[in-house]
Amino acid sequence: EIVLTQSPGTLSLSPGERATLSCRASQSVYSSYLTWYQQKPGQTPRLLIYGASSRATGIPDRFIGSGSGTEFTLTISRLEPEDFAVYYCQQYATSPTFGGGTKVEIK
Amino acid sequence: QITLKESGPALVKPTQTLTLTCTFSGFSLSTTSVGVGWIRQPPGKALEWLALIYWDDDKRYSPSLKSRLTITKDTTKNQVVLTMTNMDLVDTATYYCARWTYFSDSGAYHFDYWGQGTLVSVSS
Numbered sequence: 001e002i003v004l005t006q007s008p009g010t011l012s013l014s015p016g017e018r019a020t021l022s023c024r025a026s027q028s029v030y031s032s033y034l035t036w037y038q039q040k041p042g043q044t045p046r047l048l049i050y051g052a053s054s055r056a057t058g059i060p061d062r063f064i065g066s067g068s069g070t071e072f073t074l075t076i077s078r079l080e081p082e083d084f085a086v087y088y089c090q091q092y093a094t095s096p097t098f099g100g101g102t103k104v105e106i107k
Numbered sequence: 108q109i110t111l112k113e114s115g116p117a118l119v120k121p122t123q124t125l126t127l128t129c130t131f132s133g134f135s136l137s138t139t140s141v142g143v144g145w146i147r148q149p150p151g152k153a154l155e156w157l158a159l160i161y162w163d164d165d166k167r168y169s170p171s172l173k174s175r176l177t178i179t180k181d182t183t184k185n186q187v188v189l190t191m192t193n194m195d196l197v198d199t200a201t202y203y204c205a206r207w208t209y210f211s212d213s214g215a216y217h218f219d220y221w222g223q224g225t226l227v228s229v230s231s
Contacts, residue, residue: 001170032215037154044203044221045146045154051213088154092216095167096144096156 002026004089004099012107019076021102023089028069033091036065036074039101040085048087049074079104109133111143111204111222118228119194125227129187129204136162136182140209143187144218145178147200155200159207160187194229201226 003026013019023034036049047056049065052072062077076083084106089099115127129143136143142161148154158178159167168176177190187204202225205218 030215032213035217037218039154044223045205045218046221047217047219050210050217051215054210054213056219090154090156090218095159095169096218098146098154098156100153 001095002029002091002093002097004091004097006087006089006099006102008102009100010103010105012105013079014107015079015081017079019074019079019083019104021074021076021087021104023067023072023074023099025070025072025091029072029091029093031068033093034065034067034072035090036063037088037090038083038085039088040082045088076104081106109206109220111206111220113202113204113222113225115202115225115227117226118230120231121195121229123194125189125191125194125198127189127191127202127204127225127227129189129222131185131187131204131206131222134206136160136180136185136187138162140216142207142216143180144205144207145187145189146203146205146218147198148203148224149197149200152200157191157202158189161207196229199227199229 005024031052034052037045039045053065064075111131144159145157160178205221
């Protein structure tokens with residue numbers, strides 16, 4: 001089973017700043033199989049980025065996914081108030097696994 | 108419009124079997140390259156994938172929970188049912204179902220629509 005490790009656990013930033021979230025896989029993941037979800041407090045997870053770098057429908061272009069192999073990154077170029085949330089990466093080879101999440105909180 | 112909704116008991120006792128139903132609309136589980144999955148989230152913790160069922164009745168389970176899980180579908184009712192045996196206190200969580208869809212541009216599957224989740228507490 002592929003284990004996804006997300007870092008940092010919590011990111012404290014101000015609106016307008018850049019956020020860089022990391023997702024490291026215990027073995028190589030095909031980029032197409034890497035997905036990012038956003039979960040706001042009390043809400044359902046929302047598909048954000050799929051195929052490592054493609055934005056889902058309606059996702060603003062300040063969300064940028066990148067990476068390959070075992071290292072993937074989600075960058076939020078300029079944080080908006082609505083972006084403060086928890087972000088999860090997820091992969092599937094034969095079966096899905098999720099990372100532990102990164103909380104982006106207001107500094 | 109695609110919607111999914113989970114239903115089931117809010118409270119179960121340790122050792123009991125949990126049965127959850129996901130009722131969906133706006134898509135069919137008879138359609139090629141579509142599936143439904145179950146994911147759970149203990150309070151304040153991360154998401155954990157549990158099980159998947161595909162349109163062709165292929166089933167996948169979390170290796171760590173495989174012995175306790177069964178997933179089935181009823182295409183005519185647009186429902187997917189998850190059973191989890193031998194419930195324990197640590198199984199207290201919000202349980203989500205989500206559509207698992209093949210995206211042609213990525214060549215891969217993703218959870219694109221999620222239900223609102225149902226909180227299941229395990230307590231004696």
